[in-house]
Structures are given as C-alpha cells and as structure tokens.
Amino acid sequence: MVERSHTAGWLPSVYEPLKRAGEKIADWFAPRSDASVSSASYQITMELPGVTVEDIDISMQDGTMIVRGEKRLENEERGDNYFFSEREYGAFQRSFRLPADAKVEDIAADFRNGVLTITIPKIVAPAVEQRKIPIRAL
Numbered sequence: 523m524v525e526r527s528h529t530a531g532w533l534p535s536v537y538e539p540l541k542r543a544g545e546k547i548a549d550w551f552a553p554r555s556d557a558s559v560s561s562a563s564y565q566i567t568m569e570l571p572g573v574t575v576e577d578i579d580i581s582m583q584d585g586t587m588i589v590r591g592e593k594r595l596e597n598e599e600r601g602d603n604y605f606f607s608e609r610e611y612g613a614f615q616r617s618f619r620l621p622a623d624a625k626v627e628d629i630a631a632d633f634r635n636g637v638l639t640i641t642i643p644k645i646v647a648p649a650v651e652q653r654k655i656p657i658r659a660l
Contacts, residue, residue, distance in 0.1 A: 553589075553614055564642040566618060571636040578638060580631055587618045587629070589638070 556567045568589065570578065578591040592613045620626065625643040632639045 552616055555616060557618070561644075562646075563644055564621070564624065566640045566642070568616065568638040568640075569636065570633075570638050573636070575633045578633065580629075580640065582626055582629075585620055587620055587640070587642075588615065589618075589640075590615045 554569045558565045558567075566587075570591065570593075573591050573593050577594065578589070581588050581590075590613070593611050620642060623645045625645045628643045630641045632641075
C-alpha cells in the first residue's frame with residue numbers, strides 16, 4: 523500500500539479547476555462558426571461581434587485556412603467598479619483544413635454586421651468529352 527502525504531491529497535483538487543480553465547481558454551476566444559457545402563462551393567460563417575474588419579486576417583498554410591483576429595477594448599472606463607464582466611477581449615484563431623477540391627486562389631471573404639462569410643469555390647472537373655466510336659462491318 524502506497525501512503526500519500528496530507529498535502530499531496532489536496533493539491534490535485536485545488537489545481538484541477540485551474541487546469542480545466544486553461545483547457546477552456548481556447549474555446550473562450552474561438553469564434554462560433556458554421557460550415558456548409560453546395561455543388562459549387564464551401565462556405566464558412568463566423569460570428570465576430572465587436573471585431574472590426576481591420577482586426578481580421580485570413581491566410582493559407584499547407585492546405586489549411588487560418589482566420590486570426592483580435593477583439594479590442596477601445597474605451598477605458600475609469601471610476602467604475604465591476605463585480606463581474608462577461609465581455610470577452612483578446613486574440614482568437616480558427617483553422618480549417620480545406621478539402622482537395624477547394625479552389626484556394628478564388629477564396630472570397632465578406633464581413634457584415636459582425637459576421638464573417640468565407641466562400642471557397644470548388645474546382646470544377648472538366649466535362650468528359652464523349653465521342654462515338656464507329657464500328658466497321660467486316
């Protein structure tokens with residue numbers, strides 16, 4: 523039987539909430555997203571309330587589209603004592619692995635009313651040419 527010291531028994535319980543909070547930080551700053559597909563394109567929509575278009579960056583790296591940005595606190599309020607604040611500020615990042623048929627060079631992004639819409643066209647396979655083979659009668 524292994525004996526634990528008194529302090530070793532309470533340390534995990536004290537640090538567990540902090541560990542869980544650290545794991546959730548990425549979720550706090552990861553904007554909510556929707557992804558959809560049509561016959562012509564893929565579309566990703568992200569909620570970015572309080573973010574300006576100047577604070578958003580979209581880039582491609584090794585077949586992955588990376589959306590980065592920052593929600594900034596523009597005005598500083600002095601003299602107010604907060605009991606709590608649930609507003610979120612800080613940097614965020616989301617990565618999306620694009621499918622092989624994504625036409626990366628034609629990706630377009632629009633930002634309106636705090637919603638970023640990214641449209642990724644699909645590569646359209648060329649129509650297969652069909653030709654009739656004549657049959658010779660022997």
